[in-house]
Amino acid sequence: MTAPAQKNDTQTQRAYQTLKSLVMENKLKPSASYLETELAEMLGMSRTPVREATLQLQSEGFLSIRPRHGIIVLPISIEDMQDIYDLLTELEPYAAEKVARAGLGAEAHDLLMSHVGAMDAALEADDLVAWADADQAFHMDLVRFAGNARLSKIIGTFWDQVHRARIATLTLRPKPVCSNEDHRKLVELVQAGNWKAARKLHRDHRENGKTMLLNLIKHHNLSHL
Amino acid sequence: MTAPAQKNDTQTQRAYQTLKSLVMENKLKPSASYLETELAEMLGMSRTPVREATLQLQSEGFLSIRPRHGIIVLPISIEDMQDIYDLLTELEPYAAEKVARAGLGAEAHDLLMSHVGAMDAALEADDLVAWADADQAFHMDLVRFAGNARLSKIIGTFWDQVHRARIATLTLRPKPVCSNEDHRKLVELVQAGNWKAARKLHRDHRENGKTMLLNLIKHHNLSHL
DNA sequence: TCAGACTTTAATGCATACATTAATTAATGC
DNA sequence: GCATTAATTAATGTATGCATTAAAGTCTGA
Known part of the structure; x- marks a missing residue:
């Protein structure tokens, strides 16, 4: 499979893996936008690890963080x-x-x-x-x-x-x-x-x-x- | 020059830029390790933006974060x-x-x-x-x-x-x-x-x-x- | 002296509180 | 009615507090 089977022992890593999977599997729709709080609630954790994970995913090109506009799942053109x-x-x-x-x-x-x-x-x-x-x-x-x-x-x-x-x-x-x-x-x-x-x-x-x-x-x- | 002249309007971005520059210019020595707190104090901010910046720099291959061992400036072999x-x-x-x-x-x-x-x-x-x-x-x-x-x-x-x-x-x-x-x-x-x-x-x-x-x-x- | 168990220390992971500020709404003047 | 400004709201950026847990240090018994 795709996921490289890492030890998800921290919330940040869990958030990273989960969000990445959701994006890749089209569960979070492209161009849709989400607030930090939403994602945090969705993943059952606080905003901090979600922030850290989304930052990573942004720099890898999966998400775009636009302050006050939400975290956007990047569509692929x-x-x-x-x-x-x-x-x-x-x-x-x-x-x-x-x-x-x-x-x-x-x-x-x-x-x-x-x-x-x-x-x-x-x-x-x-x-x-x-x-x-x-x-x-x-x-x-x-x-x-x-x-x-x-x-x-x-x-x-x-x-x-x-x-x-x-x-x-x-x-x-x-x-x-x-x-x-x-x-x-x-x-x-x-x-x-x-x-x-x-x-x-x-x-x-x-x-x-x-x-x-x-x-x-x-x-x-x-x-x- | 090297630094791409971004607007450093958040502490995280400032931390990112500063740390990256320090690493690139050999001000933070390769293989040396630093604690989050040290870097935070060094940069005059709290641990949070430092954490976010170092995570980025880790994924870009400049730093390695080894919990309890410090943030290590990656030497280039x-x-x-x-x-x-x-x-x-x-x-x-x-x-x-x-x-x-x-x-x-x-x-x-x-x-x-x-x-x-x-x-x-x-x-x-x-x-x-x-x-x-x-x-x-x-x-x-x-x-x-x-x-x-x-x-x-x-x-x-x-x-x-x-x-x-x-x-x-x-x-x-x-x-x-x-x-x-x-x-x-x-x-x-x-x-x-x-x-x-x-x-x-x-x-x-x-x-x-x-x-x-x-x-x-x-x-x-x-x-x- | 040394191995192993226990205690202490402190760095991190995470949650949370708060300040800031952009966006939205309401209000005001024209 | 519309444009402009003021007030409100709420999402983010940052600091901070606390619990966890790995590492270091201490102690004990052989």
Whole structure:
């Protein structure tokens, strides 16, 4: 899943996790605004930890705090999607290249392939949400193997930011069969150490995804997800 | 300069700005640790805004908050430098490409060239800090012209994170004469719309900078800046 | 002397009180 | 009736108090 299973031992962390989940799962509607007090009551805590959590979520691009106007769930526009996918198109292939250059350990390989397996199974079962989760897990793990913590954090945030859009378009898009093939091929190339091909494949993969997603959003007029 | 000249109308913002500056300018020593109360007293405010500011600075990678152990100024290791410069090597050339593709307005061109001018003047005056500032301003503006706010934010944070290291090595490195040439050439290529060459030049420029910096750090044993 | 249990200390996490100030409403003058 | 200003309201920004709990220090018995 998406949530990185942290110890939520402080109220602030709990508030952070809960609010982030609510935003990502579209439980707090985009463009809607809430007062600190409301959120505090909603979460059963005082304003202090809510403030701390919302500040974090603001700097990560999920919320916008406009004093006296409330805490606003940031909608994700087409321009946001473009910007984010443009960066993913640069960064993820770089990660793939780096992993391919460094070599893929057996456990790493198995983990990635297990995600591909999950994606296959999900497709078979027609469980698109499960497919999306496995897809994300695959990409996050691949990036993690590149061994650059900052890169992982950035890419993770981006994936989380586009999460609503991905879910919203899941049923509108064609079944991601080729996508699964891409992943399998990518693992092969990475393991073979063919970093050039791995990078190119990943780049194409990401660009295809981007184009498809943006077209869906435009055609279906999903302007403010 | 580095500080983005914001309205510091709340204590939290003031705390954020002040602490960030103190960290970047090496006034708060790396690896040193401070208590919330200390910082609050130091800044002449209560713990609350200090807490909020330090949380931000932690998520941006400047501080580490370890309850009961204090707020620690994160030292920047060689690995950090590698990771950051690796990402800059991917992202800045991408920005240059994007600007070259979109075209450079007259004002934009002039602004960039004014930075180059400042760099020349600084070199002439042997004012290395001024040179570093102009260098950063050049790159930040170039990235800004790419029109991707997320990209700007990320790159800005990275530059700020390596600021201490850049300053510390300023007097150890050879005079950045070629660097100035690179910038001038880069502006030319960007303006000519030659995105491929612009990207490559920027990539080489960044990789050279990275190699030089890392070597300096290794040779001079500046392990925990 | 040293290990382990107990006590003390104090830093943090959180709630809350209060002051400030922006937004809203009411009031006033034209 | 409308614009402008004053009064009201209430949400935020900040300080502060308190409970919790980790760390440091002390004590005891082997």
